[in-house]
Amino acid sequence: MIINQDILWKGIIEDLCSDFLLFFFPQAKDHIDFERGFQFLDKELAQLFPESESNQRFVDKLIKVYSKGGEEEWILVHVEVQGYRDANFSQRMFIYYYRIIERYQKPITALAIFTDEDPSYLPSHYTTDFLGTRHVYEYNVYKVIHQEEEKLSKINNPFADVVLMSLNWLKNKKSADNKILSIKMDLVRLLIRKGYPDQKIRTLMEFLSAILRFESSEYIHTFEDQVQEILPNTINMGLKETVLHEIKKQGLAEGMEKGMEKGMEKGREAELIIAINNMIKKGFSDIDILEILEISPDKLKSLRNKT
Secondary structure, three states, X not given: OOOOHHHHHHHHHHHOHHHHHHHHOHHHHHOEOHHHOOEEOHHHHHXXXXXHHHOOOOEEEEEEEEEOOOOOOEEEEEEEEEOOOOOOHHHHHHHHHHHHHHHHOOOEEEEEEEOXXXXXXXXXXXXXXXXXXXXXXXXXXXXXXXXXXXHHHOOOOHHHHHHHHHHHHHHHOOOOHHHHHHHXXXXXXXXXXXXXXXXXXXXHHHHHHHHOOXXXXXXXXXXXXXXXXXXXXXXXXXXXXXXXXXXXXXXXHHOHHHHHHHOOOHHHHHHHHHHHHHHHHOOOOHHHHHHXXXXXXXXXXXXXXXX
16 A cells, blocks of 8 residues: 555654654754644645645645743744655745745744655745846755665654654665565664653654555564564553554555455454544544545445444
């Protein structure tokens, strides 16, 4: 099953927002009041740019954060995750910028994360120049394929591991299952060595299971067995069970299409219902759910009626 990278990034940015901000904006620790939390303004962003609804979707995250200043100020962080070449990308970034400024009248920083495989594609500014009037809009850019695995592995921030997993996917998505197994186990060991809290390891394992996948169900079970061997003495049993559940969910997803054709077993249907409920709680739209689970709208409606 083809993984929708945009949906994965959308979820991980929300789940690890503090780590995300500190990874891409190290100076944020001096300016942002992390104790006040964050607010995702996705609906507001959609209202500012409704024409994007009819085109290919992007991971547009508008995040409201609070500064440490005495006054109640806030900053908008606009994030674009781009996984393919787009000739109009910089112009679209600029349109977002001026519409946000017009609506909110607040300071904005913008970041474009490029997750494609083309090293030369890195649009970083938008320029207009006509009859003596010139305007240049520049924004932060980050290219996953340009990063170095060794450097990422030494950074003690969970979002460095998100980037490392994405980089491994770019480099190895066509590799044989035995190589994917070795890579995934190395990444699991790295997470444990870094000593992250259980919840963050759980979140990162979910991302890893979704982004680096096996072709054969045999390797899913092998991965499960190997993970089980190294987890018991390092993290609590509750986390172990969650991690193993995520691995098993990968097997469910990979067998889903055949299962649909042959008639889904009750146990598999029950897992689908649980997955749908969890995705709804996380704010996924029906379109997102249909894409991830690869089920029809009628099937989604039927499963919802059974919850």
